[in-house]
Amino acid sequence: MELPSTHLQNASDQIATLPGIGKKSALRIALNLLSRNKEEVEAFLKAIQGMKENVRFCSTCHNISDDLECSICSNPKRDNETLCVVEDVRDVMAIEATGTFKGKYHVLGGVISPMDGVSPKDLNIETLIQRVEQGSIHELIFALSPTMEGDTTNYYIFKKLKDHSLVVTTLSRGIAIGSELHYADELTLGRSFQNRQPYHGAK
């Protein structure tokens, strides 16, 4: 579909580069922005520019932050001995939303994936090893996605740290709470049998 304006075309093409936005949605979004008044569009652009200019990555854990150190790393109430390794800042937010983890994080910024050209040196693995070498960490929790790439990354880090006396754990896999047994895939159901837990009666 040919657009009647090159400026509209440019904006629409740029919007279509965003994740999850196709050509039709991009045009819809461009026309929506076009129909807004000048101040609204300026606020929109300024918010993105402000984010790009001001957001930093925590120098310790690589989580997103407004300051040099993120609010989790600088919180004295958080447990310094437990470190949770995640792929992405969104994983930090998801785990924080559960309210169950009181330790600190290390954001890798991805997982090892030779297919996508992501090698260990593209990830924040070196700084993770440095944190472990400082000696205060007692337990390392792998919370990467249960994919081939996630497992590869777990194993790579595990091997790198094998000379340190660390408890290394990984999140439990099993049937999701509230889901029906017969909808679970074979791998998950199989794993949940292997890792079955003692039953303590109703809680």
Place this chain on the structure above:
Amino acid sequence: MELPSTHLQNASDQIATLPGIGKKSALRIALNLLSRNKEEVEAFLKAIQGMKENVRFCSTCHNISDDLECSICSNPKRDNETLCVVEDVRDVMAIEATGTFKGKYHVLGGVISPMDGVSPKDLNIETLIQRVEQGSIHELIFALSPTMEGDTTNYYIFKKLKDHSLVVTTLSRGIAIGSELHYADELTLGRSFQNRQPYHGAK
């Protein structure tokens, strides 16, 4: 979910105001923009700003245009006697993509919808009546959505123009080409019976 940076939060909130983008998608888009290099983000912002500053609306038909008059209105090969009334610039693009219509357009900018606070004076109806009053238009084609609001708008314009000698038509409704009969809704199937066409054999 609380975001770890107010700048990220602002950008994410602004992105979530776009049509079809929820909170989770907005965060995904914000993080994607954050991971891009500076030049890419600048090009993105510039394209939207450029669109907002430079796109005009054709003074005749209200279609989107880079110039004072759009490429359709200023095209001497287009038929001046046939005017197609549409709701939105996207409808112009969709009809142009069919390649079957050689007349000109008039973009209303919406349909009459008291529920959404859209009254006739919010739409480009006055300029439509002026174009008809200039006398060169022979046929007016209503190509609005087949909704209550679209029908109301058709009827409003029809009444306003009843003293002019105009052929007024509307797009045919019926079973979509390539779709199966038993999937058509009752209204559409009923209408396609009422408006059945003479059969001319294979074309």
